[in-house]
Amino acid sequence: AQSVTQLGSHVSVSEGALVLLRCNYSSSVPPYLFWYVQYPNQGLQLLLKYLSGSTLVKGINGFEAEFKKSETSFHLTKPSAHMSDAAEYFCAVPDGGFKTIFGAGTRLFVKA
Amino acid sequence: EAQVTQNPRYLITVTGKKLTVTCSQNMNHEYMSWYRQDPGLGLRQIYYSMNVEVTDKGDVPEGYKVSRKEKRNFPLILESPSPNQTSLYFCASSWSGGPDEQFFGPGTRLTVL
Numbered sequence: 698a699q700s701v702t703q704l705g706s707h708v709s710v711s712e713g714a715l716v717l718l719r720c721n722y723s724s725s726v727p728p729y730l731f732w733y734v735q736y737p738n739q740g741l742q743l744l745l746k747y748l749s750g751s752t753l754v755k756g757i758n759g760f761e762a763e764f765k766k767s768e769t770s771f772h773l774t775k776p777s778a779h780m781s782d783a784a785e786y787f788c789a790v791p792d793g794g795f796k797t798i799f800g801a802g803t804r805l806f807v808k809a
Numbered sequence: 810e811a812q813v814t815q816n817p818r819y820l821i822t823v824t825g826k827k828l829t830v831t832c833s834q835n836m837n838h839e840y841m842s843w844y845r846q847d848p849g850l851g852l853r854q855i856y857y858s859m860n861v862e863v864t865d866k867g868d869v870p871e872g873y874k875v876s877r878k879e880k881r882n883f884p885l886i887l888e889s890p891s892p893n894q895t896s897l898y899f900c901a902s903s904w905s906g907g908p909d910e911q912f913f914g915p916g917t918r919l920t921v922l
Contacts, residue, residue: 706849729908740813740899740913741852748908787851795859795906796867797842799852 699724699792703800711808716760716775718803720788723769730771731789732762735802741787747771758782783807811836813914815900821920822890830885830917832900840906841883842867843875845896846916852899858883859906890921 704719722728729748733741745756752764758781762773771788788800813834822828834841842857844867854867858877872894874886883902887894898917903909 703851731910733911733913738916740915741901741911742913743910746908746910789852791907795840795857795865797854797857797906797911798868799844799854801849801851 699728699790699798701788701790701798701800703786703788703803705803706801707804707806709806709808710778712780713777716773716778716782716805718773718786718788718805720762720771720773720800721769722771722788722790724790728790730762730764732756732760732771732773733787733789733799735785735787737784744773744786778805778807780807780809811912813900813902813912815898815914815917817917818915819918821922823922824891825889828887828890828919830887830898830900830919832883832885832914833881834883834900834902834912835881836902836912837880838902838904838912839880840904840909840911841877841900841902842906842911843873843883843885844899844901845869845894846899847896855885855898857906887919890919892921895919895921 700723702721731746732744843855844852856875858864900914901911903911
């Protein structure tokens with residue numbers, strides 16, 4: 698069974714600074730990989746996903762993630778944080794076709 | 810507007826009183842799923858459905874039931890709620906699961922006293 702580890706339950710950055718949110722998955726087989734974002738009092742929405750092909754995936758709001766098979770990682774980055782990026786971010790991996798495993802989430806704080 | 814709706818959004822109930830949380834999607838998606846979100850644990854899958862009359866357990870199915878009699882609806886039933894089921898619940902849908910983006914409802918905050 699798959700597992701997903703998000704390092705750091707809370708990350709704090711200054712506005713304009715680099716955002717790096719870490720995600721590692723357990724399978725040695727390249728899976729499908731997702732990042733979702735949850736703004737306060739809302740459901741989750743898709744930021745980006747990796748299915749195949751280019752290992753650098755661009756998403757909404759300036760976010761991107763790079764799939765690194767050798768490191769079993771799919772870290773999320775944004776060059777310059779904005780106050781509106783404050784939210785909780787979840788990495789997710791399908792498990793066995795129809796199940797989905799989510800990481801524990803990382804809450805991003807952006808300081809003015 | 811394409812959306813997943815859940816009702817109620819907030820519910821406070823007492824131990825043992827049966828309740829149903831409804832979920833409906835208007836995107837003709839085949840796949841629907843229920844998750845619970847707890848602090849520090851992320852989202853954990855309760856049940857999912859690949860199509861009408863086809864459901865299966867996720868990672869935390871104990872104490873929950875589901876049914877999928879129509880494609881658009883996927884209610885979550887707690888027949889005898891207990892305090893450890895106090896949580897934030899999300900319904901989601903997608904075309905077919907797996908590689909497809911899931912669309913989430915706004916959530917239902919349940920408190921069981």
